[in-house]
Amino acid sequence: MDLSQFKESLNNSIPNGLTKLLEALWYDGSGNWKKAHEITQEIHSDNAAEVHAYLHRKEGDKWNANYWYERANKPFCDASLKQEWQALVEKLLLN
Numbered sequence: 001m002d003l004s005q006f007k008e009s010l011n012n013s014i015p016n017g018l019t020k021l022l023e024a025l026w027y028d029g030s031g032n033w034k035k036a037h038e039i040t041q042e043i044h045s046d047n048a049a050e051v052h053a054y055l056h057r058k059e060g061d062k063w064n065a066n067y068w069y070e071r072a073n074k075p076f077c078d079a080s081l082k083q084e085w086q087a088l089v090e091k092l093l094l095n
Helices: 003-009 020-029 033-040 046-059 062-071 081-094
Strands: none
Touching (some): 003 020, 003 081, 020 033, 020 046, 020 081, 046 062, 046 081
16 A cells, blocks of 8 residues: 555545554544544554654644654654655555
């Protein structure tokens, strides 16, 4: 699966065959931030911390986002939310 196919899958009613972090980004991309956050907070890895940071940045909680970027050993992201979401999807599709 590539980014284009992932974006196309957002038209489906449920995510199919995705890792949990990609599933979280799928829910976020489908407009369900709450479900994305629920999934992400159950995973304990650097990648999960980075997705968690993105979600809190999207929420507008800069303090919490910064905490999670630090946990992920990443600087605070200054890209657009769309760019960050796409970069995370592409990164996770490669793993």
